[in-house]
Amino acid sequence: MPVDFEVRNKVAYVTLNRPEAMNALDPESIAQLAEIWAEVKSNPDIRVSVLSGAGPKAFCTGTDMKKFPPPTECMAATYLRDGQAILPAMKMWKPIIAAINGFAIGGGLEIALACDLRIASSNSKFGLTEVKVASLAGLNGTQTLPRAIPQAIAMKMLLTGEMITAEQALHYGLVSDVVAPEDLPGLATELAEKIAGAAPLSVQAAKQTAVLGLDMPLDHGILYAHLMWGLLRDTEDRKEGFKAFTEKRPPAYRGT
Numbered sequence: 001m002p003v004d005f006e007v008r009n010k011v012a013y014v015t016l017n018r019p020e021a022m023n024a025l026d027p028e029s030i031a032q033l034a035e036i037w038a039e040v041k042s043n044p045d046i047r048v049s050v051l052s053g054a055g056p057k058a059f060c061t062g063t064d065m066k067k068f069p070p071p072t073e074c075m076a077a078t079y080l081r082d083g084q085a086i087l088p089a090m091k092m093w094k095p096i097i098a099a100i101n102g103f104a105i106g107g108g109l110e111i112a113l114a115c116d117l118r119i120a121s122s123n124s125k126f127g128l129t130e131v132k133v134a135s136l137a138g139l140n141g142t143q144t145l146p147r148a149i150p151q152a153i154a155m156k157m158l159l160t161g162e163m164i165t166a167e168q169a170l171h172y173g174l175v176s177d178v179v180a181p182e183d184l185p186g187l188a189t190e191l192a193e194k195i196a197g198a199a200p201l202s203v204q205a206a207k208q209t210a211v212l213g214l215d216m217p218l219d220h221g222i223l224y225a226h227l228m229w230g231l232l233r234d235t236e237d238r239k240e241g242f243k244a245f246t247e248k249r250p251p252a253y254r255g256t
Contacts, residue, residue: 002029004054005036010196011189012040012049019055024064025107041092044255047203048195050188051115052099053108056181059098059124062106087114087139093204095195099188100124101181105163110139113148116207118174119188120166121181126174127163147214149174199237200255 004015016023053059098115146154149172213221244251
């Protein structure tokens with residue numbers, strides 16, 4: 001299968017496994033990714049996901065054009081049915097960590113931009129290179145990249161198709177951490193298990209209020225956050241959190 005899927009300690013590990021093609025997406029991997037994100041969303045035993053690419057060269061290099069036959073239906077039908085199915089974070093409130101090794105270009109960078117946390121190995125490179133082949137970023141990159149990094153840098157990348165290094169990505173805030181390639185899996189697991197150990201309803205509420213609040217005036221965002229705080233107040237997990245704190249033991253959160 002072109003995508004590996006494994007669940008350990010309430011963490012879903014999703015690995016694009018086409019290293020011979022720089023983990024480019026073919027029709028089978030796109031269909032499999034859509035199924036995986038549906039499973040992640042609905043499975044209460046999964047609290048966080050790690051998305052990575054197999055091999056040392058690439059996280060994902062976008063669409064494998066060699067694997068896509070000429071279209072047999074109009075673009076509108078294809079896009080409205082399938083266009084956004086592989087984007088994870090826009091479909092759920094469970095967090096997703098992108099562990100980026102090597103190239104994240106085109107659709108690969110757009111998938112990473114749809115994740116909540118991005119960490120990278122020091123050999124990573126990032127770019128939306130579509131203008132070089134007379135195309136346009138088709139998975140929201142023209143909208144998400146300028147929201148993730150300074151607009152001037154985003155526009156330079158979009159208009160020239162130039163790539164940036166891992167250190168530049170860290171400097172611009174595109175990623176939160178850069179480590180040696182051999183340390184990337186360990187960091188991803190460490191972050192994922194920290195998130196999985198927190199109260200799942202609180203984690204999802206934190207993501208939801210932060211994401212939706214970005215599109216609200218500040219006073220509306222604050223009001224929405226207060227509402228979410230109130231919804232969490234009477235959960236069993238909140239009671240467990242206070243009890244565990246007073247008893248000086250790790251909490252056992254259940255998502256209720």
